Amino acid sequence: MDFSKITEVEFELLMQASEDFGRFGKSERICSRCGNSFEHFTNGNSYQTKCKTANCLDIVSRGI
Numbered sequence: 788m789d790f791s792k793i794t795e796v797e798f799e800l801l802m803q804a805s806e807d808f809g810r811f812g813k814s815e816r817i818c819s820r821c822g823n824s825f826e827h828f829t830n831g832n833s834y835q836t837k838c839k840t841a842n843c844l845d846i847v848s849r850g851i
């Protein structure tokens with residue numbers, strides 16, 4: 788995970804969105820920076836949750 792570019796609050800939001808995607812396959816949370824929605828990708832054993840706006844909130848996590 789890359790914590791350097793986002794605040795703690797934004798990190799929490801991304802983690803919650805990521806959890807939504809894991810549980811429900813979607814998230815209705817809204818990006819706190821731009822108001823757009825989030826999308827989620829799985830790539831091998833890592834996954835990414837990001838704002839649909841380019842270069843906005845973005846987190847990549849390793850599978851647990």
Ligand SMILES: [Zn+2]
Nearest residue numbers: 818821838843
């Ligand atoms: Zn955004």
